[in-house]
Amino acid sequence: xxxxxxxxxxCALLEKLRESTPLVQCLTNxxxxxxxxxxxxxxxxxxxxxxIPTEAGLLAEIASATLVxxxxxxxxxxxxxxxxxxxxxxxxxxxxxxxxxxxxLPVRTALARELLKYSPTVIRGNASEIKALAGFGAGGRGxxxxxxxxxxLDAATHLAHTxxxxxxxxxxxxxxxxxxxVLRISNGHRYLTLVTGxxxxxxxxxxxxxxxxxxxxxxxxxxxxxxxxAAELAAVNAHGxxxxxIAFIDALAAIDAAEIQSRVKIA
Amino acid sequence: xxxxxxxxxxCALLEKLRESTPLVQCLTNxxxxxxxxxxxxxxxxxxxxxxIPTEAGLLAEIASATLVxxxxxxxxxxxxxxxxxxxxxxxxxxxxxxxxxxxxLPVRTALARELLKYSPTVIRGNASEIKALAGFGAGGRGxxxxxxxxxxLDAATHLAHTxxxxxxxxxxxxxxxxxxxVLRISNGHRYLTLVTGxxxxxxxxxxxxxxxxxxxxxxxxxxxxxxxxAAELAAVNAHGxxxxxIAFIDALAAIDAAEIQSRVKIA
Amino acid sequence: xxxxxxxxxxCALLEKLRESTPLVQCLTNxxxxxxxxxxxxxxxxxxxxxxIPTEAGLLAEIASATLVxxxxxxxxxxxxxxxxxxxxxxxxxxxxxxxxxxxxLPVRTALARELLKYSPTVIRGNASEIKALAGFGAGGRGxxxxxxxxxxLDAATHLAHTxxxxxxxxxxxxxxxxxxxVLRISNGHRYLTLVTGxxxxxxxxxxxxxxxxxxxxxxxxxxxxxxxxAAELAAVNAHGxxxxxIAFIDALAAIDAAEIQSRVKIA
Numbered sequence: 001x002x003x004x005x006x007x008x009x010x011c012a013l014l015e016k017l018r019e020s021t022p023l024v025q026c027l028t029n030x031x032x033x034x035x036x037x038x039x040x041x042x043x044x045x046x047x048x049x050x051x052i053p054t055e056a057g058l059l060a061e062i063a064s065a066t067l068v069x070x071x072x073x074x075x076x077x078x079x080x081x082x083x084x085x086x087x088x089x090x091x092x093x094x095x096x097x098x099x100x101x102x103x104x105l106p107v108r109t110a111l112a113r114e115l116l117k118y119s120p121t122v123i124r125g126n127a128s129e130i131k132a133l134a135g136f137g138a139g140g141r142g143x144x145x146x147x148x149x150x151x152x153l154d155a156a157t158h159l160a161h162t163x164x165x166x167x168x169x170x171x172x173x174x175x176x177x178x179x180x181x182v183l184r185i186s187n188g189h190r191y192l193t194l195v196t197g198x199x200x201x202x203x204x205x206x207x208x209x210x211x212x213x214x215x216x217x218x219x220x221x222x223x224x225x226x227x228x229x230a231a232e233l234a235a236v237n238a239h240g241x242x243x244x245x246i247a248f249i250d251a252l253a254a255i256d257a258a259e260i261q262s263r264v265k266i267a
Numbered sequence: 268x269x270x271x272x273x274x275x276x277x278c279a280l281l282e283k284l285r286e287s288t289p290l291v292q293c294l295t296n297x298x299x300x301x302x303x304x305x306x307x308x309x310x311x312x313x314x315x316x317x318x319i320p321t322e323a324g325l326l327a328e329i330a331s332a333t334l335v336x337x338x339x340x341x342x343x344x345x346x347x348x349x350x351x352x353x354x355x356x357x358x359x360x361x362x363x364x365x366x367x368x369x370x371x372l373p374v375r376t377a378l379a380r381e382l383l384k385y386s387p388t389v390i391r392g393n394a395s396e397i398k399a400l401a402g403f404g405a406g407g408r409g410x411x412x413x414x415x416x417x418x419x420l421d422a423a424t425h426l427a428h429t430x431x432x433x434x435x436x437x438x439x440x441x442x443x444x445x446x447x448x449v450l451r452i453s454n455g456h457r458y459l460t461l462v463t464g465x466x467x468x469x470x471x472x473x474x475x476x477x478x479x480x481x482x483x484x485x486x487x488x489x490x491x492x493x494x495x496x497a498a499e500l501a502a503v504n505a506h507g508x509x510x511x512x513i514a515f516i517d518a519l520a521a522i523d524a525a526e527i528q529s530r531v532k533i534a
Numbered sequence: 535x536x537x538x539x540x541x542x543x544x545c546a547l548l549e550k551l552r553e554s555t556p557l558v559q560c561l562t563n564x565x566x567x568x569x570x571x572x573x574x575x576x577x578x579x580x581x582x583x584x585x586i587p588t589e590a591g592l593l594a595e596i597a598s599a600t601l602v603x604x605x606x607x608x609x610x611x612x613x614x615x616x617x618x619x620x621x622x623x624x625x626x627x628x629x630x631x632x633x634x635x636x637x638x639l640p641v642r643t644a645l646a647r648e649l650l651k652y653s654p655t656v657i658r659g660n661a662s663e664i665k666a667l668a669g670f671g672a673g674g675r676g677x678x679x680x681x682x683x684x685x686x687l688d689a690a691t692h693l694a695h696t697x698x699x700x701x702x703x704x705x706x707x708x709x710x711x712x713x714x715x716v717l718r719i720s721n722g723h724r725y726l727t728l729v730t731g732x733x734x735x736x737x738x739x740x741x742x743x744x745x746x747x748x749x750x751x752x753x754x755x756x757x758x759x760x761x762x763x764a765a766e767l768a769a770v771n772a773h774g775x776x777x778x779x780i781a782f783i784d785a786l787a788a789i790d791a792a793e794i795q796s797r798v799k800i801a
Binding site: 297300309318322518520 | 640
């Protein structure tokens with residue numbers, strides 16, 4: 001563990017999340033809405049998936065945190081996303097940008113650049129997406145990544161400095177940086193890459209942790225740690241990605257301080 | 268049990284549903300389409316999720332019952348919802364309105380008010396939503412409720428008298444009223460509140476029961492009873508909300524008269 | 535087995551699919567996006583569910599194969615579907631058309647007729663849909679079918695000759711024809727009809743097999759065989775459609791040559 005974040009800090013944040021049941025607004029892609037909402041309920045948050053113009057901005061004002069995931073950005077949702085990001089930024093509330101497949105595809109790339117104007121609290125993506133968003137690479141071939149997390153650290157640092165954001169890069173080891181410090185979380189299981197929304201739902205959980213934690217870097221790393229430790233616990237009795245995804249929801253609901261203390265690997 | 272509805276009546280309606288496999292049209296939110304369709308298949312109905320203009324009205328004419336759930340009411344879907352409600356009302360077929368987060372958010376509130384013109388057979392929501400729809404309160408903070416079911420009974424009675432609807436209010440004890448009689452169903456399990464669409468899919472099951480039952484109050488209460496007893500059965504071997512949701516689908520498919528007879532609590 | 539396709543051929547194609555992890559673009563209905571993506575991940579492909587105008591055509595150029603499923607064809611998605619089919623056709627890449635509820639509903643019927651101009655590599659549907667698409671019948675009452683697969687063979691042969699497509703008709707026995715040869719696959723389990731997207735996701739798996747197999751008829755029959763054998767394996771320990779759907783994802787990820795060799799029934 002590090003000076004910035006102890007296992008006890010992670011446990012305390014999770015405890016605070018479960019006690020306060022933050023309302024997390026999600027404007028996300030059509031593939032993962034259901035899984036994302038169930039992940040939020042399991043961890044102890046209340047999901048609200050409102051993503052239409054007029055309502056999205058109003059909900060962002062009420063919500064404890066907002067997620068904007070550009071995975072399937074239909075025209076109406078794009079307007080709602082700008083609204084929500086603007087409202088979250090204006091009130092000083094936390095919001096997370098997940099730049100799915102940015103770089104590879106033009107509509108979402110332009111949208112993500114526009115969204116950056118509202119200074120996302122956290123940007124969470126894979127290495128290809130983070131590099132493309134920073135203008136450091138051409139992007140991957142969609143949701144999978146062709147770059148290593150470590151190789152996107154320069155791009156992440158650049159994004160952090162330019163937009164005042166904390167940046168999380170998913171990979172075998174997840175990196176989280178605020179542009180100064182870098183935390184590396186080495187928990188997780190490969191099954192998580194075989195469940196659609198495995199990354200997207202972490203964006204929502206990160207938003208939930210930001211709702212209860214003032215230190216952005218610590219909250220983001222805590223979300224990643226709890227999420228990926230739950231994946232390890234779920235994998236123990238899973239027979240494949242189907243049973244894993246179900247056990248993962250159970251694990252998020254049941255995970256306790258002892259399991260976090262014994263398994264967490266943050267450096 | 269009551270004069271209006273015996274356990275045997277509930278079992279007879281379920282039997283009739285399974286024999287006739289009613290076609291249930293669902294215009295519902297993007298978060299719960301998959302779960303709703305699987306719930307309908309499990310209980311013995313055939314789902315059809317057609318929600319685009321032109322087709323929605325045509326399908327409402329063919330369908331045995333229609334559900335309109337305003338959880339994520341995109342512009343195109345709003346037009347389709349009006350079409351479907353109008354067609355169902357015109358042919359005298361049963362349709363259910365689920366006013367998700369009405370009161371809290373303006374677009375769906377205006378939409379739900381417009382939909383009321385077509386006299387929904389059943390209105391199903393939580394206490395906050397029922398109060399807001401009746402003009403008795405400001406609404407909750409989204410899908411969760413801050414009011415008790417019993418506290419929304421006046422609002423429900425008002426809606427029932429004004430629109431000729433049966434009104435179902437979900438809560439620890441579910442209330443169903445036609446404006447004169449009130450039935451209280453005390454089955455269920457808290458896990459149902461931890462699965463997204465736990466309430467929304469009950470709207471679809473209610474539509475399926477309305478397709479086979481002439482007494483609106485009895486059909487609505489029967490749907491609630493079967494659904495919440497299945498939740499009790501599913502909870503027995505569940506390890507959390509993930510395994511619960513899966514066991515719940517199995518329980519809906521397997522639930523029999525003996526289980527209903529022994530567990531049902533309607534007063 | 536037949537001269538056209540041995541059990542060893544099926545296994546070799548699956549092996550090739552798993553080694554090459556083809557990128558499969560899906561423009562599909564809102565009910566089954568999540569299940570379809572998880573099925574693709576389980577079988578060894580990479581899903582990309584991009585379905586907005588501008589991006590859909592670009593992704594079709596990159597993707598190894600494309601699925602167009604017209605189950606909930608919103609206006610924006612209809613434009614994207616034409617774009618993707620056109621791009622796939624132009625580059626000579628494989629694409630699958632799933633004409634959900636064509637015949638019964640007018641918007642998707644017109645859309646499917648338009649899509650036929652781009653010569654789908656495979657057309658996959660139930661008997662009612664295949665007959666309606668060929669102009670041989672009025673269509674079913676939505677996603678379920680009122681016709682037998684064998685009864686749609688003439689319609690399938692007509693479509694195959696007119697559009698140069700291989701046609702797959704789902705049923706208790708699945709038929710696949712290129713207009714000359716007919717393969718019949720008799721694997722499967724009735725639980726697959728109780729899971730929403732059971733048919734739709736096979737369209738995506740068919741696209742994945744087309745990405746690695748040059749013989750369209752063999753690739754389509756192989757996809758059907760692997761998919762329906764996985765259903766048999768999943769049914770062994772399932773307690774209902776809920777546990778079945780989860781076990782099915784596990785079975786797709788785990789299915790091996792020995793299981794295929796011992797169970798496959800292609801004639």
